[in-house]
Amino acid sequence: MARYISFRRPDGTPSFGRLDGETVHDLGAQGAAAWLKDAVAGDLSALATTATYGCTEVRLLPLIPNPNKILCVGLNYATHVAETGRDQKEYPAIFTRWADSLIADGEPLVRPPETTRFDYEGELAVVIGKGGRRIPREKALEHVAGYSVFNDGSVRDWQRHNIQFTPGKNFPGTGGFGPALVTPDELPDIAEQRVQTRINGQLVQDQPVSDMIWDVAFVIEYCSTFTTLEPGDVIATGTPGGVGDKRNPPLYMKAGDVAEISIGKVGTLTNPVIDEA
Numbered sequence: 001m002a003r004y005i006s007f008r009r010p011d012g013t014p015s016f017g018r019l020d021g022e023t024v025h026d027l028g029a030q031g032a033a034a035w036l037k038d039a040v041a042g043d044l045s046a047l048a049t050t051a052t053y054g055c056t057e058v059r060l061l062p063l064i065p066n067p068n069k070i071l072c073v074g075l076n077y078a079t080h081v082a083e084t085g086r087d088q089k090e091y092p093a094i095f096t097r098w099a100d101s102l103i104a105d106g107e108p109l110v111r112p113p114e115t116t117r118f119d120y121e122g123e124l125a126v127v128i129g130k131g132g133r134r135i136p137r138e139k140a141l142e143h144v145a146g147y148s149v150f151n152d153g154s155v156r157d158w159q160r161h162n163i164q165f166t167p168g169k170n171f172p173g174t175g176g177f178g179p180a181l182v183t184p185d186e187l188p189d190i191a192e193q194r195v196q197t198r199i200n201g202q203l204v205q206d207q208p209v210s211d212m213i214w215d216v217a218f219v220i221e222y223c224s225t226f227t228t229l230e231p232g233d234v235i236a237t238g239t240p241g242g243v244g245d246k247r248n249p250p251l252y253m254k255a256g257d258v259a260e261i262s263i264g265k266v267g268t269l270t271n272p273v274i275d276e277a
Helices: 078-084 137-143 216-226
Strands: 003-008 014-020 023-026 051-054 070-074 093-096 109-111 122-128 144-151 175-182 194-199 202-208 234-236 258-263 267-275
Touching: 122 194, 122 216, 122 258, 137 144, 137 216, 144 258, 144 267, 175 267, 216 234
Parallel strands: 070 234, 109 267
Antiparallel strands: 003 014, 003 175, 014 023, 023 051, 070 093, 122 144, 122 234, 144 175, 194 202, 194 258, 258 267
């Protein structure tokens, strides 16, 4: 299964490539920065290798380090709607994250000093390959470049200052994205994959993607109605029930914890937790 990653080369310049065991095949032009979002509209498998590195020679970046948009779907699993005590709505809740709120696989999630309610949310991420506006549902999956894993880390008290989500979703370094992109041809059974979150090895979320209230095709149709989707845009599709804020007793992430989110064949995103210095 081909997996595509974003990384910094040994000289520090950003690039993207294909992961093959312990070898990274650089697919970006040498001597300059190269970005995965600029390549996802084409055939990634047709790109030629321009250099190779061992995995230990590069530093992973968030899968799409510089997306034009990160759109997040709230309350997209009935189990999560139920645990929040909210009513089921006719349309999904949509909010945004900024790129600097995300870190790569293996990098530490940063708990800010303003909170003791730092929560996890395991989610399937969709990366847009072919852009468009008012994309019909029946053609929506043709616009998907691939899938990855997302931790929509949440500063719950700041999220609940009012009815909007934005402050609690955008503290720097509080969310994870990666490690790799898996293309749709490798995952025809994406709905059968399970979103599983573990905190220090304890399974706290476990639900199939098929349980989403609004599936990937609907979400693309809906979001592309109010904004133009562009190559490299990211949609985080929502989290199952089992978030720490709604457990009894609550389970919040703290320094020394390890958050691990697995989505079947898509991969596993692992991040330790530290306190902001």
